[in-house]
Amino acid sequence: MTVAPTALGKAERIAFIDQRLEALYGTPPIPLNHIDPYTLLIAVLLSAQCTDERVNQVTPELFALASTPSAMVTLSPEDIRQIIRPCGLSPQKSKAIHRLSEILLEQHQGAVPRDFEHLEALPGVGHKTASVVMAQAFGVPTFPVDTHIHRLAQRWGLTRGRNVTETERDLKRAFPIHRWNDLHLQIIYYGREFCTARGCDGRVCEICRTCYPNRKHPKRLHKA
Incomplete structure (x- = not known):
């Protein structure tokens, strides 16, 4: 009998996401061109x-x-x-x-x-x-959260925040401060490449499938 894979616990999800994004994107470049x-x-x-x-x-x-x-x-x-x-x-x-x-x-x-x-x-x-x-x-540690990061953080079970303010709070609690600035960009790049609004509904990309292998339905976002 085949045993269905189990969803990762929150600590396991955090560790996997952190390690996978670091492996994929390393030191991510700033996407907006600027001089100063x-x-x-x-x-x-x-x-x-x-x-x-x-x-x-x-x-x-x-x-x-x-x-x-x-x-x-x-x-x-x-x-x-x-x-x-x-x-x-x-x-x-x-x-x-x-x-x-x-x-x-x-x-x-x-x-x-x-x-x-x-x-x-x-x-x-x-x-x-x-x-x-x-x-x-x-270079000040912050964790900027827009609607795209808000969506991914909910898909990955990192927050139940109803808005970007609550999600920012939860992400800062989940990850060490020295990772905040890079993670902000790494999540953006991953979202653009693999976990887009239309290309993944919480069941398609590697991170979604690894964190929630038994998810049967699209992930609905918590809203205010």
Whole structure:
């Protein structure tokens, strides 16, 4: 008689996911092209509801004209909007880019602040954007969670969080702090390659199948 494989316990899932992602992606590259903390901040802001690939197509033209706050404020919000239009939400994003550049000059000597309080006070910068900048520009351990990481963390049984805030809390509890920044990127790359919204429903990719070999139905996400 064939014995069905059993699902991994939570500690086993965490260990397997950590080891598998590290084996697949090692030290993952930052997907958004940038020069320094300021250009990273702008790129991350542009990536809201837009693919990294599209952002990387748009930012060379923008940064050729303005790669510093002092240069950016010489452009009008309309000038910025014409360049960033392919990224979507261009009216809001262009105004945010222009105003945050003014604030950096007025309040921070033109430098991107290195703390959450001042980053999240900038127009167009929420907690996820601030977390990415803190991690990728300044090396501060954070665990940025967007809807894609939220979905995968639920599929893999790492959280029952109903929103990205609760999922971020659970992921920080699950993994050691020295792994947070790399894991954030490794999960993104794995999700794009193997555990996409349409390509895996919680039963298809290697991690989903290993963690839950007996799952019979698509994984439904917990929502607020």
